[in-house]
Amino acid sequence: MRVLVLHNHYRQAGGEDVAVRQEVALLRERGHEVTVFERDNSEVHADGLIPKARLFAETVWSKQAYTAVCELIRRARPDVVHVHNVLPLLSPSVLHAAWSRQVPVVQSLHNYRLICPGTLLRRNGANCFDCVGRSTWRGVLHACYRDSRLASGGVVAMLETHRALGTWRRVTAYIALSEFQRQMLIRGGLPADRLHVKPNFVAWPYPVREGAGSYALYVGRLSPEKGVQTLVEAWIRQNTIPLIIVGTGPLEPALRERVSASGANIELVGFRPPHEIAQLLVGARCLVYPSELHEPGGLSAIEAFAAGVPVVASRMGALTDLVDHGRTGLHFGAGDTAELIAAVQAVTPEASVRMGCAAREEYLVRFTPDRNYDLLMGIYEPLLRSNSPWRS
Secondary structure (H helix, E strand, O other): OEEEEEEOOOOOOHHHHHHHHHHHHHHHHOOOEEEEEEEHHHHHOOOHHHHHHHHHHHHHHHHHHHHHHHHHHHHOOOOOOEEOOOOOOOOOOHHHHHOOOOOOOOEEEEEEEEEEOOOOOEEEEEEOOOOOOOOOHHHHHHOOOOOOOOHHHHHHHHHHHHHHHOOHHOEEEEEOOOOOHHHHHOOOOOOOOEEEEEOOOOOOOOOOOOOOEEEEEOOOOOHHHOHHHHHHHHHHHHOOOOOOOOOOOOOOOHHHHHHHHHHHEEEEEEOHHHHHHHHHOOEEEEEEOOOOOOOOOOOHHHHHHHOOOOOEOOOOOHHHHHHHHHOEHHHHHHHOOOHHHHHHHHHHHHHHHHHHHHHHHHHHOOHHHHHHHHHHHHHHHHHHHHOHHHOO
């Protein structure tokens, strides 16, 4: 099979960029011919009125990306074009490029971009559903994208122009990361019969935990929506086992100052590469996932499952389905420090071992590369049978 993958990298690399890289490797390891066309937000230099206007227009329709993808299709002759992020340098013009060459399009939705200008269903520190199922123009008023009305205007112009053109209803198949995300996207107007669920996966060449572990672990971005402030305040109120926080982000200076002043049993270790995170998981009693937004997926929770570590997670978004309360971990109310501490205290050494074994079994059933490959082929193969001019 020949697959053309299209992706616009973020300026600050995150889970979506990792997921794209892993999926490309998965296909190549199994003998498929994968061509990757990428742009990077580090290329964006929009200082001044004219460059900003040019970026605004390119976000809606990039002639350069359209032409480049048409030429790639001519040369690579893909059976499927698999699209990930298109904002801002690729734009939805790449979808039209594929259709103009009669190649089916699969689009992975790693967030809520097509129904929410800010991508997270959140604004001003609270969850927001104002645009779900309605016009997204109110996102300009609220400056939902990067706290800028101008930048939000570019995103909203892209969303509404292509909604009017019927672009979103012409994608051959969409991939959501969870059933929660799928249902939210259906509420937002995407066609239910084209929305498939394929979660993230983890290749785990690292050790699996033995024993109960001795500390709680947080791995993720240090930003308000991730609930890390709630986590720190919970530990300051009532120290339990030690807490190790892995990650960087805008809250890091304030959190370091708060932890230092409190004397709480918390260690912020900053960024750590994957092999070091794996080492930390092997020694953890539990992973804490305190997110206060409706997570579409939950990659760090899947990594914990792979290591045989239970997850204490907020009842938000995909986390409610990902973590089976009492079996692979425990839930608590988002933002509730008392319930968070009670949940962590309930993960006794005996409970941690029991739930950790169940978490590892869950990983082996649902989140391995082999399982994910089967799900991806289940989405690709019907498209090849029905519509691929290059097969002949």
